[in-house]
Amino acid sequence: GQIIHLADYRQTDFVLERVDLTFELDPTETKVEARLIFHRREGVDTAAPLVLDGDELVMTGLLFDQMEIDAARYDATPDSLTIRDLPASEPFEITITTMINPEANTQLMGLYRSNGVYCTQCEAEGFRRITYFPDRPDVLAVYTVNIIADKASCPLLLSNGNFLGGAGYGEGKHFAAWFDPHPKPSYLFALVAGDLGVVEDAFTTMSGREVTLKIYVEHGKEARAAYAMDALKRSMKWDEEVFGREYDLDIFMIVAVSDFNMGAMENKGLNVFNDKYVLADPETATDQDYANIEAIIAHEYFHNWTGNRVTCRDWFQLCLKEGLTVYRDHEFSADQRSRPVKRIAEVRHLKSEQFPEDAGPLAHPVRPTKYREINNFYTTTVYEKGSEVTRMIATIVGKDGFKKGMDLYFERHDGDAATIEDFVKCFEDANGVDLAQFSLWYHQAGTPLVSVSCAYDHAKGEFTLSLEQMIPPTPGQSVKEPMHIPLRFGLLLEDGSEAKAAAVSGADITGDVLHLKERRQTVTFSGIPSRPVLVLNRSFSAPVNLHFEQAPADLAHIARHDSDLFSRWQALNDLALPSLVEAASKARAGETVETSAMLADTLIAIAGDESLEPAFRAQALALPSESDIARELGSNNDPDAIRTGREAVLAFIANRGAEVFATLFERHRTQGAFTPDAANAGHRALRNAALSYLAVSDGTPARAAEAFASADNMTDLSAALTVLAHRFPAATETAEALETFRARFADNALVIDKWFAIQSTIPGDGALARVQALMTSPHFTKSNPNRVRALVGTFAFSNPTGFNRADGAGYRFLAEQILEIDPKNPQLAARILTSMRSWRALEAVRSDHARNALRTIAAGEKLSSDVSDIVERMLK
Ligand code: BAL
Ligand code: ZN
Known part of the structure; x- marks a missing residue:
């Protein structure tokens, strides 16, 4: 093409x-x-x-x-x-x-x-x-x-x-x-x-119109559509209350199908869904499945106004509907659940999926200026970074200003095929602000790096903050202009209260937002009584990397005392990441890894703090992932060393916190009947996080095997199975549990996908053979995208040591799969191939193997435009 x-x-x-x-x-x-x-x-x-x-x-x-x-x-x-x-x-x-x-x-x-x-x-x-x-x-x-x-x-x-x-x-x-x-x-x-079977309900809109709601599923699965229907009604209500948007037809229908390339599709009045994002009951769906269903039902419904009533002029404007609609579904979930916990999950996702895209050969602006194959632009940059850009507009113009801008957008552009410029202009006109510099977020690819240093002068009572922004070069964009970066911040004092400056010079500050606009800016806060701890980028107000060598004691102070739960998690993450990076380097050099007691103690204290919501504590316990560490290292990565180092840190924490984890595991059992709400899901998440540490300190599969045997819902069952498979892959308990699980859910393909995913992510060199063996299972078929994603996709995206085997066998396997899938389903093949987007950051032996595998794909006969576009950009 x-x-x-x-x-x-x-x-x-x-x-x-x-x-x-x-x-x-x-x-x-x-x-x-x-x-x-x-x-x-x-x-x-x-x-x-x-x-x-x-x-x-x-x-x-x-x-x-x-x-x-x-x-x-x-x-x-x-x-x-x-x-x-x-x-x-x-x-x-x-x-x-x-x-x-x-x-x-x-x-x-x-x-x-x-x-x-x-x-x-x-x-x-x-x-x-x-x-x-x-x-x-x-x-x-x-x-x-x-x-x-x-x-x-x-x-x-x-x-x-x-x-x-x-x-x-x-x-x-x-x-x-x-x-x-x-x-x-x-x-x-x-x-x-x-x-098909149907579940029917009704919704009365704010102007009193009755709308028929129908969700169609395969016969016999009607009961599993109840949660989706509930989520739909909550979405309709929320869009009326928060955005003033009412539904506009007599009927709204959703159809669940089992073969689907995307998650779902917002066709006017007739959404078509991947059944994975409709069907749920406690026995077969995890809390994460419920949360995904809620978010995707909402997302597609919200498109009725942001996407359908106001659509895109051309496909370059894809983020006009997608970035905005993701922002809307994020806000919906935050209102339905715990806002800070939701934000932590969003930022985790953004950093693990979008940041690598922005740092690699597939980087592109939120609003691209050229494409060869539009299917390849349904990316985390267009969706998730697009949502973050929308969020920054809301941060800059404020909550009321955002509402005014959105109202003007609907008033001006209902029935139009609009552009990003039209969208931005509504916020400018409604608020009398100039967003010209801000609009660079749509045009410049790459994650900005903000370098931070600060100093406190006790005699003058002055706190000085120096900021410098750098946007890395990306394909086709070597030189970048400084951007308007809205940074929420706080100056945290010893007692946990916040310093209020008497005067500030060097930056525009509105409320708690500092507007970084220059390449370099020095900001002085006067009238600060004692040395404050800077909390920067609260609630992740801007999607940037911070380079800030903050003292571990200061990070621990934020982690324990900040008013913003998100910042507490962020501080914990910032405390853990350097330790994990150092551990990886030591492991690579064959040296012993030592873990800081402060990191472990801060983490264990937060985990055991019953005044904090369990879902937050579960997030705190989840250490930065192997790919987070790889991203922090940036180049010359050895996934085996990263894992060895991380495992050593994890073992130290597991042993040091064994008693606390055992208490959590007992205390946070699901009480009574299962309900999928966020609070109950939080208890399960915390308990299962504790179980994963206990498996390490126990050193035996007994506790996980018992948890598997006694689980009465899919969240606990699959968590226990994951611990067994990942920690004790060779144990008889694991083999038995895997077979019990398979036999019990043999006729439920969506659950079998979990069985595939759990096994394809067992770390280490044995993973490839395991995946190949599973491909011969009668449960597997290459013609169903969910099956292929669960087994092949999960292996390539989420098994760093197994996929990145030093002998390159993982890459050669992927190349074969891509060439086989491509003639049948090019979109699926191209999507799975993006799992290799960070290949240049690998150490030389692996990156050579990866390049060879990519060249094998590039040399394939009759490649689709989808795959050839991705592979060519990756090799460029
Ligand atoms: N428009 C494609 C599916 C979605 O983003 O809703
Ligand atoms: Zn969408």
């Missing part, structure tokens, strides 16, 4: 007025008739032809105003349809007939079949696999959809909008018609047909 540039954007020559689609569904020969009404846009050259997008299409009919059209007037290829000699200004109708094969559609883009159910995925460019169309997000039209199908196998016929009616249709068939009054781009089109 060729490179598409933002600078080349221009409007279509023809305006699409209406779309009428008729589908005659058949597993292998589905007939699609598209009637499209266009007119030439004013001022466009009357000789300009109409050019429509296609992808692997076969056209069997073409009419112009219901008449046969002369073959000389058009050219049809599998990927485009060009029609000439069209009217200068009056509307005309084009009727296109295509034949498609849903059964053979293994890419899962366009119309395909999943477990006998017809479904669609059109974002970003799947609609052109259904019919020829101006398949771009700035073409908005009103759709009518007629579906004809076999009545017995497809009693259910669904599309976007409101149901118009249905009837019998010849022998054994029936039809249904749907009308969506809201103009929409083709990527939001959806069709579902099949035989």
Whole structure:
């Protein structure tokens, strides 16, 4: 594919007025008739032809105003349809007939079949696999959809909008018609047909309209959709209360399917979900699954306003809907759960997924300016960093200012295909601020590094803070401008109270936000009675790396006393990370690792502090991961040494805190019936964190085996199984537990995915053989994306020592898998390949092997544009 540039954007020559689609569904020969009404846009050259997008299409009919059209007037290829000699200004109708094969559609883009159910995925460019169309997000039209199908196998016929009616249709068939009054781009089109069970409910909107809610799942799984329905109703209410946004159709439907490339899709009125993010009950879903379902149901629902009512002008603006909608779902979850604990989880995710992307060969701006394959831009940079950028706008203009800006955005752009500039301008206009420098966050890739130093002058009562920002070079951007970085901060005194400066010079400060705008800034706070401890970037107000050699005693003070729970966790992390980095270096040099007692004692004290919420203490106990340590080291990484060093620190903490952990393990047992709420989940998280330390100090699998045997919910069961498998992979208790688990959940593929994931992350050289053996299991199939992600994806993304074997076998295995998956499902192959995005940071032997594996992929025949785009950028 060729490179598409933002600078080349221009409007279509023809305006699409209406779309009428008729589908005659058949597993292998589905007939699609598209009637499209266009007119030439004013001022466009009357000789300009109409050019429509296609992808692997076969056209069997073409009419112009219901008449046969002369073959000389058009050219049809599998990927485009060009029609000439069209009217200068009056509307005309084009009727296109295509034949498609849903059964053979293994890419899962366009119309395909999943477990006998017809479904669609059109974002970003799947609609052109259904019919020829101006398949771009700035073409908005009103759709009518007629579906004809076999009545017995497809009693259910669904599309976007409101149901118009249905009837019998010849022998054994029936039809249904749907009308969506809201103009929409083709990527939001959806069709579902099949035989599914349903859970039904209703929601009364703030203006008193009754909305029917339906969640469709496979027959027999209806009870497992109850939590998703509850999350949906809470999402609808929250969007009314917090953003003033009301739902706009008579019905809202969600369909769960088992073969899906993404998590879910926000099609207007008819969301299609990966069933993993719908189905839950205590026996089969973990607390994390419940939290994910809540977040994704909310995310897709929130898209109805941020994405659907206001959509994107072009795919460069993807973060306009995704960054904003992630921010909205984060805020929703924070309101439904514990705000600081939610923030810790978000920052952990951002640092472990987005920071490496931003630091490697795949780095790109939140709003890119060019792409070869848009599927490869559904990234953590567009989503998670995009959300952080939205959060910073809220920090800069304040809560009320953010609300005013959002209200103006909806008022100004409802029904539009908008840009990032439109979005930012709403906050500027609503608040009278200038966000020009701030907008660099959308344009400059790379995680800024803020270097910090400070000094206290007792005689003058002055605290001086020096800040310097540096944005590292990234592909295509070697020179960067200084950015506007909003840093929340506090000056913490000995007694845990906060110093209030009498005067400040050297920076704009609004409330507790310091606005760093220059490359270098020195800020002086006067009237500070005693030496304060600086707490910087509270609640992670800016997605930056801080270089700040803060004394361990100061970090321990923050960890124990700051008013912001997030900062307490951050301080603990900052205390632990240098120890872990040093441990890795010592391990690599073959030296003995020594752990600071202060780190261990601070951590153990927080873990045992019953005045703190359990979920927070569980987060505190989770040491920075092996990949966090690798990121901190930056280059020349040896994953084995990182693990050996980290294990030594962990063992020291486990032994020193054994009594506390044993108490926690007993005290935080789930009491009574399981409920998935955040408070109860917190108890389970803390207890299971304690169990993972106890397994180390015990040195035997007995306690974990007992926990496995007595678990009455999936959270505890899978946590115990993880401890057994990761700590005691060779124990008979582990083999027995793995088999018990497998047998018990053999007919539940989503639970078997946990069984795959737990085993594929067992550390060490044996992992590859284990993964290969599991691929021959009858539970595994390469045609289901969830299975492939659970086994192959988890191994490559989340098993640093197993995947990065020094002999390179892990990379060679991945190369084989990528080449095998790519012809069937390029998006899946490309996504899993991004697991190698940090290959250049490995030590020389491993990085040589990694480069060779990437070259093997690059040399593959008939690579998809998805995989070739990723592999070429990685090798550049
Ligand atoms: N639009 C793709 C799926 C999502 O982000 O909601
Ligand atoms: Zn989204």
